[in-house]
Amino acid sequence: MDALRTIACLIYPDVMSLDVSGPLQVFASANVERQRQGLPPCYRIRLLADEAGPVNTSAGFQLVADGSWRQLDGATLDTLLVPGGLGESRQCANAPLLAWLRENEPRVRRLGSVCSGALILAAAGLLDGRRATTHWADVETLRQGYPEVEVLGDCLHTYDPHDLGGAAHLFTSAGVTAGIDLALALVEADLGRALALAVARRLVMFLRRPGGQAQFSALLSPEPSRVPRLATLLEWIPTHLGDDLSLEALAAQARMTPRTLSRVFSQELGMGPGRYVERVRLEAARNLLQDAQASIATVARLTGFGHAENLRRSFHKHLAVSPQDYLQRFGRTTQENAHA
Template sequence: MDALKTIACLLYPNVMSLDVTGPLQVFASANVERQRQGLPAFYRLLVLGQQVGAVATSAGFQLLAEQSWREIDAARIDTLLIPGGPGQEAQCLNRELLAWLRTAEPQVRRLGSVCSGALILAAAGLLDGRRATTHWADADNLRRDYPDIEVLADCLHTYDPQDLHGNGHIFTSAGVTAGIDLALALIEADLGRVTALAVARRLVMFLRRPGGQAQFSALLTPEPSRVPRLAALLEWIPAHLSADLSLEALAAQAHMTPRTLSRVFVQELGMGPGRYVERIRLEAARHLLQDAQASIATVARLTGFAHPENLRRSFHKHLSVSPQEYAERFA
């Protein structure tokens, strides 16, 4: 009997290439580490497409689908991964694929998504009543279009092999590199922490960012055309983070009343001025810590948090780690 565990990843036009190759490379590296120890390979990697042949990715180059998902016996698959990318919208309307996923789900040991691939699982009805995450930019769409899903926008993945609610069978992960974190978690569940650590070291990765850790995504200044009444103010704020950025001060800078400014922020950004300022300050602090440019106390002062304790509270609130932990992991 073949003891290799088949890790299959879906391939479709305009898929995000790294959503496919990132996790698969992690599993391949686990095989390499075992072979270095004189042990047999544990995983077989398989790329599935609607038809056999080359498929164009969103990066412009092509990947090869080795077998059609229409023809494979799903019971042969141990773990099935659904990647994301711009092409996921068309796959959410691919009735044949969605029907196949519903048929395959009870036959595979594990079924997971990477990035916006969660929307494909949602379209198939496989996330109803479950907790799920996806890329931060797609979280609102997932929440709006699939109200039966508990969307966890600020976590890296929902895989938990010990979970009694089925998160060891169906799970999701956030943007691109979170799929790599997910693959490491799957390897640790299969082969133990020592092997997962060896793979992480070989790939020069942080061993395991906990699945519940927040997505570290930049809050970028929106295009001026999207925020016509706030464009000038939003360009001014990052250069004055240590200044008084109270509602009254911002309103004076924008030549609006505080009440009007609050209303415009909600209309154009979906959040109030205070929340926006905190997120911009947090993003600046994150980059300073990541670049090891200053102490935590100095970072707190430069970014307008004033005191390290205020910085710590904001990090825990939005990123689920302390500034010290963040600096140790990413500096």
């Protein structure tokens, strides 16, 4: 019996090269780490295309497929990854490929997407009724085009090795480098956390980010010119996180009625004042924890959450991790120890 697990990645014209090479390098590096430990390699890596041979990427260079998905039985694959790229929309209309994905989805042990590759899985009908994510720029396309999919716009990947509901078999990841986080999670499930962290260190990633981590900073402050009615208030909020930031207090500061302020927030930011304040507080708490500047209880007080339990609930709601776990993974002290 062949002990090697076959990891395959689909490629097609105008595929995003990093969506392909990033995750596959993780599996290749896992083989290297095992060899350093005197162990045999675990993974065999393949590129699959419509037919064997060179395929142009969106970066202008070529990748070479060593086989065609048309003649392949999915049962021979441990893991199949479907990447994104400028050519993704053409693959969403590639009827033979979509049919092959539907036929082989039950046969592949693990089937996942990177970046806008989620749209290809969705076009095949494989994400209906499932939680899925994609690159932040394609979230609305996924949500609007495939209403049966439960779209998560603010996480790195949906892989969960312990999820009996199917997330250990079929999963998605966000843009570009999130595919590397997904691959590290797959390696951890196969070979253990110690080896996955060794790979992360070797790739100068230092630590594997959890799948629930936000794709980017929770707060991306808009330019004042884009929100003229709120510019002054948005500059004021971060400097008063420990104050009363209720709707009434914000409305008084903005010299608006609470009803008007809620409407303006919704129109200009796409969210209510309460949600915005929570995200600003959460971002401030993340920064304090990353810099290891204070205890969790102190961070909760300084950022206006009041109690550590309130901070914990907000972290779980938006980041799917606890403050303690976040501190352990991303705190400056943790990083310094990792490189010591």
